[in-house]
Amino acid sequence: MKAYLGxxxxxxxxxxxxxxxxxxxxxxxxxxxxxxxxxAVQEGMKQIGERIGKNVTICGAGTTGSGRQLAGLxxxxxxxxxxxxxxxxxxxxxxxxxxxxxxxxxQDSKIIILRKGIVTDFAMNTVCAAGTGSxxxxxxxxxxxxxxxxxxxxxxxxxAVRIAGRCTVFAESDMIHKQQLxxxxxDIINGLCEALVRNYLNNIGKGKEILEPILxxxxxAANKGIKAAFERALGKKVIVPKYHGVMGAIGSALLAxxxxxxxxxxxxxxxxxxxxxxxxxxxxxxGCANMCEVVEFIQSGIVLARWGDKCxxxxxSIYDKGNTLKxx
Amino acid sequence: xxxxxxxxxxxxxYNFYPAWKVFFNELGAKVILSQxxxxxxxxxxxxxxxxxxxxxVKVFFGHVINLKDRGVDYIFVPRIVSVEKRRYLCAKFLGxxxxxxxxxxDIPPIIDMEIDLYRGYNRNVDREIDxxxxxxxKDMRKIRxxxxxxxxxxxxxxxxxxxxxxxxxxxxxxxGAKVVKAPDSGLLKIGLLGHNYNIMDEYINMxxxxxxxxxxxxxxxxxxxKESDIEYGASCYPKDMFxxxxxxxxxxxxxxxxxxxxxxxxxxxxxxxxxxxxxxxMVEKEYKRRNTIPILSLTIDEHTGEAGIITRLExxxxxxxWKEVV
Numbered sequence: 094m095k096a097y098l099g100x101x102x103x104x105x106x107x108x109x110x111x112x113x114x115x116x117x118x119x120x121x122x123x124x125x126x127x128x129x130x131x132x133a134v135q136e137g138m139k140q141i142g143e144r145i146g147k148n149v150t151i152c153g154a155g156t157t158g159s160g161r162q163l164a165g166l167x168x169x170x171x172x173x174x175x176x177x178x179x180x181x182x183x184x185x186x187x188x189x190x191x192x193x194x195x196x197x198x199x200q201d202s203k204i205i206i207l208r209k210g211i212v213t214d215f216a217m218n219t220v221c222a223a224g225t226g227s228x229x230x231x232x233x234x235x236x237x238x239x240x241x242x243x244x245x246x247x248x249x250x251x252x253a254v255r256i257a258g259r260c261t262v263f264a265e266s267d268m269i270h271k272q273q274l275x276x277x278x279x280d281i282i283n284g285l286c287e288a289l290v291r292n293y294l295n296n297i298g299k300g301k302e303i304l305e306p307i308l309x310x311x312x313x314a315a316n317k318g319i320k321a322a323f324e325r326a327l328g329k330k331v332i333v334p335k336y337h338g339v340m341g342a343i344g345s346a347l348l349a350x351x352x353x354x355x356x357x358x359x360x361x362x363x364x365x366x367x368x369x370x371x372x373x374x375x376x377x378x379x380g381c382a383n384m385c386e387v388v389e390f391i392q393s394g395i396v397l398a399r400w401g402d403k404c405x406x407x408x409x410s411i412y413d414k415g416n417t418l419k420x421x
Numbered sequence: 422x423x424x425x426x427x428x429x430x431x432x433x434x435y436n437f438y439p440a441w442k443v444f445f446n447e448l449g450a451k452v453i454l455s456q457x458x459x460x461x462x463x464x465x466x467x468x469x470x471x472x473x474x475x476x477x478v479k480v481f482f483g484h485v486i487n488l489k490d491r492g493v494d495y496i497f498v499p500r501i502v503s504v505e506k507r508r509y510l511c512a513k514f515l516g517x518x519x520x521x522x523x524x525x526x527d528i529p530p531i532i533d534m535e536i537d538l539y540r541g542y543n544r545n546v547d548r549e550i551d552x553x554x555x556x557x558x559k560d561m562r563k564i565r566x567x568x569x570x571x572x573x574x575x576x577x578x579x580x581x582x583x584x585x586x587x588x589x590x591x592x593x594x595x596x597g598a599k600v601v602k603a604p605d606s607g608l609l610k611i612g613l614l615g616h617n618y619n620i621m622d623e624y625i626n627m628x629x630x631x632x633x634x635x636x637x638x639x640x641x642x643x644x645x646x647k648e649s650d651i652e653y654g655a656s657c658y659p660k661d662m663f664x665x666x667x668x669x670x671x672x673x674x675x676x677x678x679x680x681x682x683x684x685x686x687x688x689x690x691x692x693x694x695x696x697x698x699x700x701x702x703m704v705e706k707e708y709k710r711r712n713t714i715p716i717l718s719l720t721i722d723e724h725t726g727e728a729g730i731i732t733r734l735e736x737x738x739x740x741x742x743w744k745e746v747v
Contacts, residue, residue: 159728159732174735174739175731175732175733175735175736175739176732177732177733177736177739178735178736178739211740211743212736212739212740212743213712213715213740214709214712214715214740215736215737215740217732217733300705300706300709381459382456382459382460382461382462383459383460383461383624384460384461385460403624403628
């Protein structure tokens with residue numbers, strides 16, 4: 094069986110999805126990045142590699158997410174694409190007439206507006222990460238509640254507690270204040286979900302026409318409390334797709350399929366990459382006053398790529414020597 | 422020995438450098454330009470500027486500090502009040518020489534020529550130019566010649582910009598270099614809106630023009646449009662926009678939308694810019710209302726992470742191409 098691999102390396106999670114030729118998901122992995130993207134990708138590749146049978150051949154690989162360049166080098170990607178495009182591709186594949194995509198990830202949140210299957214507008218959070226997954230994580234940790242149970246607890250709430258959602262620092266002090274006043278944990282968590290949704294709609298959803306069908310994806314979509322708060326705020330039905338957590342990876346696999354069809358062959362290195370030795374090394378270039386922080390990517394002692402320099406002196410020093418991996 | 426005048430490569434440098442250079446050259450002075458914006462210039466600027474100033478002003482300070490150590494006799498920091506009739510510039514241009522003097526110590530004397538064309542080019546303007554000219558020469562004929570040469574240079578420069586060149590290409594041509602524009606057929610046309618000191622400073626915007634080119638686009642800026650086109654766009658709004666560059670952005674944005682000469686528009690603003698916060702909203706609102714040409718808004722600040730800009734720009738170009746196919 095032919096299959097395509099998609100890797101999405103985000104700030105909080107690293108996801109891998111495997112799809113067949115019809116775009117159906119064969120298998121997927123959702124891992125925590127924990128600040129070590131290389132390790133996370135290798136671990137994910139190992140898990141997927143062990144689970145799939147011998148009769149599956151990987152015909153293409155794609156990467157996305159903020160760690161897409163790094164992941165692309167590790168797996169040997171045929172296409173390296175931004176996460177906005179990847180999410181849109183995956184969503185239209187699953188719900189072809191989707192008109193709005195709400196996506197909340199670990200450190201960024203975005204809204205994508207589509208009409209007739211075409212992206213017509215999108216927005217991403219700018220300077221502020223208030224109301225993204227990592228904040229929920231942090232609060233779950235503080236309250237000593239597993240993040241997986243967060244949403245169910247919120248649904249038990251009976252009274253609405255208003256939490257300031259503009260800024261996470263203020264939200265946290267507001268939560269503590271309400272908790273010391275004696276409100277129940279369920280009410281406070283529900284208040285937090287509502288604050289997060291309010292902030293999202295004000296900040297990212299500002300001026301956007303949110304029409305149904307609405308898809309809610311990203312790691313935070315697992316949180317039923319947030320989904321319910323979105324439905325209350327919008328007065329519309331919100332769909333959480335089955336593979337909501339790995340939509341970026343699915344989109345990336347779909348893009349890889351398309352890229353390989355055009356290209357004819359794949360650069361995929363195989364599941365052995367989970368055993369290879371990858372390192373990164375940083376240095377300050379002293380060539381000019383910019384003092385760029387250059388990063389080297391090393392595979393088993395060989396420098397595969399360098400980046401971070403403004404003049405591309407270091408970047409090109411590698412790409413010129415027959416390495417065809419291009420920055421997408 | 423020639424007198425050396427330092428010109429900071431920042432703010433309105435992108436709009437008037439050829440005129441300034443010719444003016445000082447004609448007066449017998451040598452012009453020393455600060456280096457291209459780099460990390461040290463930005464760091465120096467941020468450290469030495471009042472906290473609430475916007476990024477481009479901080480960058481300007483960095484350029485002044487860069488010139489300080491280059492052995493120049495004077496630094497040219499004009500007090501630009503107005504560059505056309507009945508319109509003003511942002512207040513920071515008006516107070517620039519004072520801000521510099523108050524914040525940076527031990528710098529060479531500042532030439533704070535006042536440029537105020539609010540009432541047109543009148544006797545006061547002439548008198549001010551003469552005052553500056555007399556720093557270099559007592560020969561009034563020489564000053565008049567320098568003035569005339571500067572105006573010719575400026576007209577030439579603007580002609581180059583109208584022909585589709587960006588400031589760095591136009592300046593290089595005027596200094597005798599050959600610039601060959603790559604043919605732009607088949608590329609997506611991107612309207613790039615923003616102050617020249619934001620969209621033309623390769624360092625602070627992480628070379629957005631090159632990124633657009635790499636993603637298969639070619640840029641059209643307000644400078645490349647005809648004045649009548651900008652006038653048309655600006656007149657679509659009930660009230661006259663009294664900031665020169667704000668009006669340019671607003672008018673160009675509206676003209677691009679109505680004429681459809683571009684496939685998409687990227688609007689770049691500096692975090693903390695007062696006028697832009699208003700203009701950006703006005704431009705964006707009309708684009709969103711019509712929903713015919715996609716618009717992307719990018720905010721630049723001191724951060725140097727390129728990933729944010731690349732992600733948004735790449736997704737935006739994908740969006741435009743997606744539209745094209747169907």
